[in-house]
Amino acid sequence: MSKTDTPRPYKQVLDRLRGAGLRPTRQRLALAKMLLEGPDRHVTAEILHAEAQAASIRVSLATVYNTLHQFTAAGLLREIVVDSQRSYFDTNTSDHHHFFFEGSNRLDDIPGDQVVVASMPPPPAGAKVKRVDIVIRLEE
């Protein structure tokens, strides 16, 4: 091992930040590791901030908000609108949809190929389709 080696996981996340043009600061690196290294998940700013605190990572809530939006703008995350009170961010940026459990506010992914839309109206003149969001709302 040469003295310039960097631990593997860091490098991966680091490159994704660099690739997005985001300076890899301590906070961004820590949040990116929490979000991008494990399995796909859904977080709110509040939850991510609490997790960071629990992991003894010093980040302010304002920075968590900023970071979530920067990551979203960079395509590393996707924002999901299912609740008009709170924003959710999804680490799964591929084409897919959601189950939303009203009551527990839990979000589950539905793989894109499990929903087949056979027909859909064309967008109004002058408008371009940015995304089609399908939310199956559930009661438990």
Added chain:
Amino acid sequence: MSKTDTPRPYKQVLDRLRGAGLRPTRQRLALAKMLLEGPDRHVTAEILHAEAQAASIRVSLATVYNTLHQFTAAGLLREIVVDSQRSYFDTNTSDHHHFFFEGSNRLDDIPGDQVVVASMPPPPAGAKVKRVDIVIRLEE
């Protein structure tokens, strides 16, 4: 005309309120007329309040919020989630979907029969599908 006659439009709205178990107060009656008599539309509490003011109807914003939620609970309106910052209410309570113009924040209805979902996953065990919401997000 007997002396107990009530102007026609009022009666209709009045009955819907009574049917919903809501005491027809001056405020509820005025808001119900604004919402339920014309063509279908989408409102936020803020917008409805401003319209009421413009029409010289004295209603507080708090009452507008309460009323929108009561109407929704009664099935007279439906709440649409397209923006995590603000709640929209739709006077069209039939099965249908939406176009959402990001940027101008405009909502347009898509009749239910214009979207055909050919296949969809079953709800997780123990959960019941309450509604399937499809939002086609547009950029202008």
Added chain:
DNA sequence: GTGATTGCAAATCTTTTGCACTAAA
């Protein structure tokens, strides 16, 4: 009358902002 409804102002909650401080490059 009396219980539901309203209005107001204050409280709450999520999110954004201004600005002095800190840290990447």
Added chain:
DNA sequence: TTTAGTGCAAAAGATTTGCAATCAC
């Protein structure tokens, strides 16, 4: 250095809530 990024506390915006006054029945 120099400039981007951060933290804090304050501000902002949407919505809810407590409670006395008011209204429908």
